[in-house]
Structure formats: C-alpha cells, structure tokens
Amino acid sequence: MSTAVQLDWEKTQMDAQRQARKKRMKNLRTGLLFTSPVLLGYSIFIVVPLVITFVLSFTDYSIGAPMHFIGWSNFTDMFSGRDMFFYPAVKATFYYVFVSVPVGIVFAFFVAVLLNQKIKARAFFRGVFYLPVIIPIASAGIIWMWMLQPDFGVVNYMLQTLHLPTSLWLASDNTVIPTLILFSLWNSGSMIVIFLAGLQGIPAHLYEALEVDGGNAWHKLRYITIPMSSPIIFFNTVMGFINAFQTFVQPMVMTSGNSGSGAAAMGGPDNASLLYVLYLFQNAFRFSKMGAASANAVLLFIVTLIFTFLIFRFSKSFVHYEGDGKRS
Numbered sequence: 001m002s003t004a005v006q007l008d009w010e011k012t013q014m015d016a017q018r019q020a021r022k023k024r025m026k027n028l029r030t031g032l033l034f035t036s037p038v039l040l041g042y043s044i045f046i047v048v049p050l051v052i053t054f055v056l057s058f059t060d061y062s063i064g065a066p067m068h069f070i071g072w073s074n075f076t077d078m079f080s081g082r083d084m085f086f087y088p089a090v091k092a093t094f095y096y097v098f099v100s101v102p103v104g105i106v107f108a109f110f111v112a113v114l115l116n117q118k119i120k121a122r123a124f125f126r127g128v129f130y131l132p133v134i135i136p137i138a139s140a141g142i143i144w145m146w147m148l149q150p151d152f153g154v155v156n157y158m159l160q161t162l163h164l165p166t167s168l169w170l171a172s173d174n175t176v177i178p179t180l181i182l183f184s185l186w187n188s189g190s191m192i193v194i195f196l197a198g199l200q201g202i203p204a205h206l207y208e209a210l211e212v213d214g215g216n217a218w219h220k221l222r223y224i225t226i227p228m229s230s231p232i233i234f235f236n237t238v239m240g241f242i243n244a245f246q247t248f249v250q251p252m253v254m255t256s257g258n259s260g261s262g263a264a265a266m267g268g269p270d271n272a273s274l275l276y277v278l279y280l281f282q283n284a285f286r287f288s289k290m291g292a293a294s295a296n297a298v299l300l301f302i303v304t305l306i307f308t309f310l311i312f313r314f315s316k317s318f319v320h321y322e323g324d325g326k327r328s
Contacts, residue, residue, distance in 0.1 A: 085271065103185065
C-alpha cells in the first residue's frame with residue numbers, strides 16, 4: 001500500500017514538473033513574441049552593422065572599387081604614422097575628452113546642488129539650464145559660431161565694450177578645443193537634470209541628523225551629498241566618456257569652415273579640432289576609404305570599451321549604494 005502511494009506521489013510530482021516546464025516554455029514563447037520587434041531591430045541595426053564593420057576593417061574597401069582582403073594593414077597604417085591625420089585626431093580627442101568630462105561632471109553637479117536649494121525662481125533657473133538641450137545641436141553650433149566670430153562676433157564686441165581682452169575662439173588652434181569644451185558645458189542640461197533627480201532622492205533626515213551633530217554646509221556636502229550621489233556621478237561619468245569620445249557635430253559644424261582647403265585640411269585651424277569621429281567621417285565620406293574608416297570605428301569601439309571597463313572596475317572604491325554597508 002505504501003508503495004502504491006509513493007508511486008502516485010512520484011507521478012504527481014512528475015506531472016507537476018511537466019506542467020511547470022510547459023508553463024515556462026509558453027512564457028518564453030510569449031516573451032520572445034512581444035520582444036521580437038526589439039530583438040529584430042537590434043540585430044538589423046546594431047549587431048549586423050557591427051559585424052560588417054569588423055569585416056570591412058580588414059579590407060581596402062572603397063566606394064566604386066573592387067574590395068580585397070588586406071589583413072591588419074589599415075591598423076598598421078594608423079599606428080605607423082602613414083596616416084598623417086591619425087595621431088593629431090587622437091591627441092585632439094584625448095585633450096577634449098579628459099578635460100570636458102571631469103569639468104562637465106563637476107560643473108553639472110554643483111549647478112544641480114544650487115538648483116536643489118530653496119531659492120526664488122528655482123523653476124525658472126532649472127528651465128534656463130535645461131533649455132540648451134532642446135535646441136538642435138547643429139543649430140546651436142551655428143549660433144555659437146556666429147557669436148564667437150573674432151571680428152564681428154557679439155562675444156568679442158561685449159568684451160571690447162567692457163575693456164577686456166578678446167579671443168580668437170574657434171579660429172585659433174590654441175583656443176578651439178577650450179571653446180568646444182565651453183560649448184559642452186553650456187549643453188550639459190541633461191546631466192544637471194540627472195544629478196538633480198539623484199539629489200532629491202537623498203533622505204532629508206540625514207541632513208537633519210548632521211545639523212544636530214553640529215555639521216555645516218561643507219560637512220553636508222562631504223559626508224552626505226557626494227557619497228549618496230556617487231551612483232549618479234558614476235553613471236554620468238560613464239555616459240560622459242562614451243558621448244565625448246563620439247563627439248562629431250560640434251567640430252563638424254563649428255570648425256569645418258576654418259580648416260582651409262586641400263588634402264591636408266580636415267578639421268579646424270591646423271586640424272586642431274580634428275576629433276576622432278570627424279576624422280573617421282572624413283575617411284569614409286571625403287576620401288571614400290570605407291575599409292580604413294571601419295578600422296577607425298573598430299579602434300574607437302575597443303578604446304571606449306576599455307575605458308568603460310576601467311571605470312566599472314575602479315567604481316567599487318568610490319561608489320556608495322544605500323544599504324550596502326560601505327562607509328564613505
């Protein structure tokens with residue numbers, strides 16, 4: 001009798017497991033059905049172009065010409081110096097990225113801290129700082145280019161009126177990258193909003209407890225605001241580096257007219273604003289060297305991946321998540 005009961009129990013368990021597997025498979029099919037448009041679009045527009053780019057990077061593909069497999073030649077041309085624009089582009093890009101991102105993070109964070117205070121017309125100031133984000137970046141670049149004209153631009157005119165020294169701005173190889181960095185700060189409204197959302201999520205009782213212990217504004221910033229905002233700082237840092245490495249529209253719109261003419265002119269005065277993606281674009285659509293441009297894109301992908309990995313790797317030492325037991 002006990003054997004029969006045990007067999008019935010085992011049969012019941014097997015039936016239950018079978019039903020559970022059927023339910024999981026049904027849920028999987030339903031999930032794949034509803035996510036198939038996204039998966040299909042991701043495959044067509046992301047995965048397939050990425051694979052094609054990797055393949056073309058090992059060829060001499062050029063529009064309207066036969067394609068041949070050339071191995072690592074595109075990469076060796078870059079690093080050996082045979083491509084005269086590669087190292088200037090790398091230098092300009094690293095200068096832009098490693099100045100604009102840290103400065104942008106600090107600027108956006110402290111603007112968000114100020115906008116989080118109880119001040120008059122706070123909503124107005126928040127709108128002012130976010131307004132540049134909704135302006136198309138190409139249009140904003142043209143406006144800035146006109147404003148910063150060395151001879152008749154409104155900025156130099158105002159500086160002259162105030163008896164202050166003027167600048168060549170976008171027309172000088174010494175000031176073109178700092179000017180692009182200044183433009184990036186003006187257009188940092190999205191980062192400010194993200195910081196502001198994070199600041200509003202900090203519990204008020206933490207500040208009240210610190211006030212009871214005699215803490216001042218610096219103590220609040222040092223021991224509460226910055227540690228509690230570290231996940232947002234981490235996120236904005238990652239996105240800032242990725243976006244900065246891919247900067248294209250600003251130098252293309254604002255400095256392409258200052259690059260002169262001829263084969264040796266590609267971006268800005270003396271190619272000083274030849275950021276890497278602009279260099280890639282010129283290879284692809286000015287010189288029709290699609291194979292070389294694909295190699296440029298592969299290298300950019302690898303460098304961005306490495307920097308993102310490094311930021312994630314070292315984030316454990318400074319990113320504080322509420323409830324994780326870390327001390328700041």
